[in-house]
Amino acid sequence: MIQTTEIITSGEQNGTVFTKIRRPEHFDIYKIFDCGQCFRFDPSSLGGIEGVAFGRYLRAEQTDTEIILHGCGEDDYRNIWHRYLGLDRDYGQVNREILAELDGDAVMARAMDVGDGIRILRQDMWETLCSFIISQNNNIPRIKKIIDSLCRTLGEPINSPDGRVFYTFPSAETVLDAGQDLIFSLRTGFRAKYIIDAARAFPTLPTRQMCGDMTYGEAQSYLTDIKGVGPKVSSCVLLFGFGRHEAFPIDVWIKKVLDKYYGGNFDPSRIGRYAGVAQQYLFYYERYDENK
DNA sequence: AAACAGGCCTAAA
DNA sequence: TTTAGGCCTGTT
Numbered sequence: 001m002i003q004t005t006e007i008i009t010s011g012e013q014n015g016t017v018f019t020k021i022r023r024p025e026h027f028d029i030y031k032i033f034d035c036g037q038c039f040r041f042d043p044s045s046l047g048g049i050e051g052v053a054f055g056r057y058l059r060a061e062q063t064d065t066e067i068i069l070h071g072c073g074e075d076d077y078r079n080i081w082h083r084y085l086g087l088d089r090d091y092g093q094v095n096r097e098i099l100a101e102l103d104g105d106a107v108m109a110r111a112m113d114v115g116d117g118i119r120i121l122r123q124d125m126w127e128t129l130c131s132f133i134i135s136q137n138n139n140i141p142r143i144k145k146i147i148d149s150l151c152r153t154l155g156e157p158i159n160s161p162d163g164r165v166f167y168t169f170p171s172a173e174t175v176l177d178a179g180q181d182l183i184f185s186l187r188t189g190f191r192a193k194y195i196i197d198a199a200r201a202f203p204t205l206p207t208r209q210m211c212g213d214m215t216y217g218e219a220q221s222y223l224t225d226i227k228g229v230g231p232k233v234s235s236c237v238l239l240f241g242f243g244r245h246e247a248f249p250i251d252v253w254i255k256k257v258l259d260k261y262y263g264g265n266f267d268p269s270r271i272g273r274y275a276g277v278a279q280q281y282l283f284y285y286e287r288y289d290e291n292k
Numbered sequence: 293a294a295a296c297a298g299g300c301c302t303a304a305a
Numbered sequence: 306t307t308t309a310g311g312c313c314t315g316t317t
Contacts, residue, residue, distance in 0.1 A: 036298065136299040142315060143298085189313025194300085230300050251298040283298085 008066060010074035016161035017073040019081075020066055026091035028117025029062045035118050035284045037240045039131055039144050040151075040169070046070075050160070052151075054080050054124055055168045057160045071161050086119030094274045101272045107261045108278060111285035118280050120245055126202055127169040128241030129223070132233045133194050142187075149186045154178055172202040194228025201226045211242050219244065239276040248275040257286045 010019040033041040033049045041051030048061030048068075058081060059070040072081055082088060095112055102108050130150075135143045147169075154170035175183065176199040184192035211219045219242065223234035232249050239247035248268035250258075258266045271278050 132298090135297095137297065137312075138299090138314085139297040139316080145315090184313090187314065190300095190311095191313080228300065232299060236298085249298085253298065287298095 007074065007077065010077070016070060019069045019072050019074055019077045021069070021077070021087075023062055023065055023067045024087065024091075026095065026116055027062075027067070027085075027087070027119060029060045029067070031115065031117040031284065032085070032119050032121065034288070035115070035280050036140070036287075037121055037236075037280070038123060039135075039140075039147050040127075046162070052158065052166045052168055053084060053127070055156070055158070056080065057158055057166050059160070060085075083122050086121060089119070091119060091277075094277055098271060098274050098278045101270060102278075108281070111281040112278075114288075115281035115284040118277070118284060120277060120280065121240060122243050123241050124169065125205070125208065125237070125241040126172045129198055129202065129226075129229075129237045130169075130172075130175070130195060132236045132240075133198055133228050134188060134191055135236075136191065136228070136233060146186060146188055150175075150183075150188075153182075153186060172199040175199040191228060194226070197227040198229065208242055211238075211244070216244060216246060239279075245276045246273045248279045251283075253283055253286050254279060257282045260286075 006022040008020045008022055011017070029049050030043075033051075038051075038053075040053065041049050044050035044059050046059060048059050048070075050057070050059035050070075052058070056076060057071045061068045061070070069077060069081060095116075098112070099105070099109060131143070131147055134146050134150075138146075151167040151169055154174050155167035157165050157167055160166055170178075175195065180192050180196045183195050188195060205222055206214065206219065216238070219238060220231075220234050223229050223237055224231070229237075232251055235247040235249040238244040239249060248254075248271070250268075258264055268275050268279070
């Protein structure tokens with residue numbers, strides 16, 4: 001039984017397909033797209049959050065009881081967005097497991113409360129790899145700007161239902177064919193050569209399925225073989241793109257949290273198979289909670 | 293103006 | 306195995 005995917009209605013309204021589903025516990029579209037895992041979705045003037053993934057436009061709105069997905073028919077919901085949005089997982093269970101592993105740790109409990117509603121997206125592997133290479137030694141506005149110009153330059157234009165133009169994320173093959181000079185001209189800086197190396201290596205990487213049979217370290221080593229991909233970027237890619245929820249990326253913010261609340265003596269591996277979810281809670285907590 | 297930004301590489305102990 | 310310095314660029 002897949003209880004978190006209950007479709008209420010799916011149909012067409014003013015020529016636009018939509019799917020409406022029951023909103024499960026622990027699901028907040030704003031937090032999901034505001035915790036740093038995705039650079040291509042933003043608040044929409046039409047309401048909710050909109051963006052492009054897997055070559056498709058989506059605008060998601062939420063009420064207390066429903067999620068409305070605009071530009072999404074029933075087939076796309078079942079085949080793509082349901083999984084993309086992490087709606088195939090019971091986060092009540094995830095949260096309980098995290099707290100149990102940490103013996104009810106008070107800091108984690110608080111972070112979990114503040115970040116409640118965050119879900120780990122299952123993004124496209126190439127897009128995630130490329131995006132997090134761009135993210136290194138960089139700030140979020142510029143990361144978004146670079147990715148946007150990459151998509152405008154090399155992606156395919158697609159229309160939102162109301163006729164605005166969006167762009168898909170270019171394939172690894174397209175990026176490779178475009179060449180390092182073109183990538184550099186998009187203001188990627190010293191990362192241009194890394195992006196090209198990643199585009200070249202991408203077809204040889206294990207698929208998500210193959211990855212499922214590997215140890216974490218084994219899967220990670222395939223990624224860190226790519227120039228410009230180290231521990232942090234690879235763990236982000238494994239978490240957000242490869243569905244490895246035990247990944248625990250340590251960036252400057254997380255380092256700050258671990259030093260501040262745990263005196264630097266925190267072993268992420270003791271959280272267990274949902275360490276990555278815990279990481280997102282801590283990240284969101286440190287960056288966005290004004291009342292801590 | 294100098295430092296910094298959601299790291300990583302290379303060189304050197 | 307760990308540490309220091311440099312790196313494209315845009316912003317403050």
